[in-house]
Amino acid sequence: MKLTTNEKYFLLLITLISFLIKIFVTYNFNLPNFVDSQAYSKAGFEFINFFRIEKVIIMPLYSIVAYFNDKLFEFYLFNIIFSSINIYLIFLITKKIFKSNRIALISAFLMAFYPFNIFYAVTGFSETFFLTLLLLGFFFLYNEKIYLCSIFFTLSILCRPIGEIIYPIIIIFFSIFIFKYKIKLIFINIFKYLIIYIILMSPWWYHNYSKYSKFVRLNIGSSLVLYAGNNPLNKTGGGVIIDEDDLRKFPERFTKTVKDYDFEEFRNKPGFELKVDYVDPNGNLTSYKTGYKENQIDPPFGKILGKVSRIKGDKYALLREREFKASALKFIKENPLRFIKNMFQKFKKFWSITPNSHEFKNNLFYFILSSLSIFLLYFFSIIGALLDKNYKNKLLIPFFIFLIYVSFVHMITIASIRYRFILEWILIILASYTLNYFYNKIIKQ
Numbered sequence: 001m002k003l004t005t006n007e008k009y010f011l012l013l014i015t016l017i018s019f020l021i022k023i024f025v026t027y028n029f030n031l032p033n034f035v036d037s038q039a040y041s042k043a044g045f046e047f048i049n050f051f052r053i054e055k056v057i058i059m060p061l062y063s064i065v066a067y068f069n070d071k072l073f074e075f076y077l078f079n080i081i082f083s084s085i086n087i088y089l090i091f092l093i094t095k096k097i098f099k100s101n102r103i104a105l106i107s108a109f110l111m112a113f114y115p116f117n118i119f120y121a122v123t124g125f126s127e128t129f130f131l132t133l134l135l136l137g138f139f140f141l142y143n144e145k146i147y148l149c150s151i152f153f154t155l156s157i158l159c160r161p162i163g164e165i166i167y168p169i170i171i172i173f174f175s176i177f178i179f180k181y182k183i184k185l186i187f188i189n190i191f192k193y194l195i196i197y198i199i200l201m202s203p204w205w206y207h208n209y210s211k212y213s214k215f216v217r218l219n220i221g222s223s224l225v226l227y228a229g230n231n232p233l234n235k236t237g238g239g240v241i242i243d244e245d246d247l248r249k250f251p252e253r254f255t256k257t258v259k260d261y262d263f264e265e266f267r268n269k270p271g272f273e274l275k276v277d278y279v280d281p282n283g284n285l286t287s288y289k290t291g292y293k294e295n296q297i298d299p300p301f302g303k304i305l306g307k308v309s310r311i312k313g314d315k316y317a318l319l320r321e322r323e324f325k326a327s328a329l330k331f332i333k334e335n336p337l338r339f340i341k342n343m344f345q346k347f348k349k350f351w352s353i354t355p356n357s358h359e360f361k362n363n364l365f366y367f368i369l370s371s372l373s374i375f376l377l378y379f380f381s382i383i384g385a386l387l388d389k390n391y392k393n394k395l396l397i398p399f400f401i402f403l404i405y406v407s408f409v410h411m412i413t414i415a416s417i418r419y420r421f422i423l424e425w426i427l428i429i430l431a432s433y434t435l436n437y438f439y440n441k442i443i444k445q
Contacts (some may be wrong), residue, residue, distance in 0.1 A: 001101050011108055011194035015087050018112035022080045026122045034357060037076075037124030040066035051210060056317050057221025060204055061158040062126040076124045082132040083121035086425070094429050098220045099396045100436065114428065115373045120421055127421045130159045134422065135258035137167075138398075141174055146189050157197075158204060161218040162422070166405045168193060170398045177394050202229035211314050220317055222413075228261045229414040230328040230339065236260055236347035238356070249294035259288045260414075263308040265327060273320035275309045314444070346365065346415035350407060356417060367373035377427050384430030387437055399426045 003011070025031075042059045044067025053060060069078040090111045095104035111117055120127045132154035140148035153167045175186040201217075208216035228239035242258040266272045275287040287309065309401055310320060332339045349356065353375050360366040385391045391400070403423050410419055 001095075001099065003101055007101055007105060008418045010105060012090060013087070014109050014112040015084050018087060018118070019080060019084050021113070022118055022121050023075075025118060026075045026080075031119075031123055034123060034125070036126075037066070040124070040126060041070045044068070047138065047207075051207060053207070055432075056219055058223065059158055059208070059219060061155060061163060062129050062160075065129055066124065066126075076122055079121045079124065079128045082128050085132055086135060088115070088130070089132070089139055090425055090428065093135065093139055093142065094432060096139075097393070097429070102439070103436045104411060107429050108436050110432060112426065114377075114424070115369050116421055117441050120418075125418065126159055127418065131155055131179060131422055131425065133159060133163060134163070135425070141171065142395075144179060146171070146192045147196060149284075150193040151200065153193070154197045154200040157218070158200065160422075161222075162409060163402070164218065166402060170401060173398055173401065177397075203232065212318055214318070220321045223321040223328070225413045227328040229323035229412065230331045230342070231261045233262060234260045234342065235345075236341060237349040237415045266320075266323055267308050269323055271311055271316040271323060271334070272308050273311045275307055277307060281384060343411040346411045347407065350410050350415040350417065351378075352417055352418055374424075377424065377431055380431035380434040381427035382430075384432070384434040384437075387433060390430065390433065396430075399429070402426070 007204060039055060039058065040063045043053045043055055043060070044063035044065070046053050047060050047063055048067060053063065065078055074189035083402065089107050091104045091108035094107040095101065098104070117128075135154045137149050137156060140146075140152065149171070157167075158166045168190060171189055172186065175181045175189050181189070205215065205217070208219075212220075225239060228234065229237070236258065238260055240258045240260050242256070264273055267274070273289060275289055277287050296393070310316070353371050355361050355367065355370050360370065385396075390396055403426055406419075406423055410416075
């Protein structure tokens with residue numbers, strides 16, 4: 001169905017208003033400066049200038065985007081633009097699934113003014129850009145453009161590697177159950193994806209080989225994330241360390257210390273060293289290594305007061321990767337019931353209605369806005385999945401596969417409502433179906 005002139009104007013208007021709201025929020029809301037946002041820009045600078053990203057958990061693509069954004073603008077304009085593009089992509093995908101302009105316009109409207117979509121657009125996180133690539137991948141897949149789909153799926157891996165395992169499965173599902181291809185064409189589609197994947201990933205593989213002198217497919221941060229979520233200290237389900245220094249520097253953000261993991265069990269293990277932290281009268285933190293060299297702490301005192309820290313250097317990072325993975329798997333094997341209990345804890349944290357961060361939980365406006373919006377989204381999306389048995393709709397099943405997969409990954413590793421954002425567009429599409437259903441009921445009356 002082609003859009004009427006009024007429908008085109010409506011889509012353009014909500015996109016423009018959403019864009020202006022994000023600009024307004026940028027300059028009129030005192031949002032925190034998140035460390036992750038700054039880390040992306042730094043990594044982009046390193047990649048562009050030295051072809052070498054020091055931080056082991058960061059992928060290159062969004063880092064490059066963040067670097068050029070910071071170089072050209074004083075706010076996150078690129079993310080705001082990507083967020084606006086996402087509104088149109090949601091519209092196109094919804095229309096493709098339900099063959100309804102109204103449902104598609106409702107989904108675009110919800111995406112345009114959804115508070116979390118606005119929040120992530122103005123705070124510099126990678127989620128908004130990742131979502132653009134993900135939606136482009138799905139859009140071209142629905143339109144049987146396998147090469148283009150493969151390009152954007154692979155680019156999303158270079159932004160965040162969460163989808164690497166599931167993308168081929170989704171392409172196979174489309175090929176078998178939606179396009180009903182013969183076996184030969186199914187293999188051809190997988191081959192196309194693998195060719196694009198290898199071509200686009202190759203520069204990153206070269207970067208990693210130059211850095212580590214061995215083949216590293218994605219990055220070496222996954223073992224740390226696995227360990228952070230699976231160790232005796234983890235009680236919250238996250239991977240958070242908030243120490244006394246954080247309380248001093250960011251009193252508006254943190255009110256108590258949190259330690260979901262530490263490195264004490266790796267004392268005297270490869271890749272780790274003992275350090276003693278010293279805070280001067282100005283509140284500045286300095287760390288001293290143990291030993292007898294200049295600017296080092298006497299070993300006996302270091303043994304008593306020292307804190308196990310990571311040694312800088314790529315070879316040590318590789319050694320730690322092995323230690324983290326072995327420790328996490330040992331914990332899971334020896335504590336199966338605790339592991340299962342932690343999985344449910346992470347599930348609750350991941351899909352929590354209320355915000356976890358202190359600065360949002362204790363701000364009444366943010367608390368009500370975020371909690372109410374996600375509660376309503378859950379409510380209407382669940383109804384949307386049940387109406388007309390949409391949970392059996394073959395065009396929606398790939399979304400459900402992706403949603404379950406991402407949830408499961410964070411139930412095993414670490415969870416945060418931030419990581420949930422890349423799934424919330426699926427809920428918006430389902431909620432749009434519900435709202436259209438209620439609209440039709442009211443009109444008929």
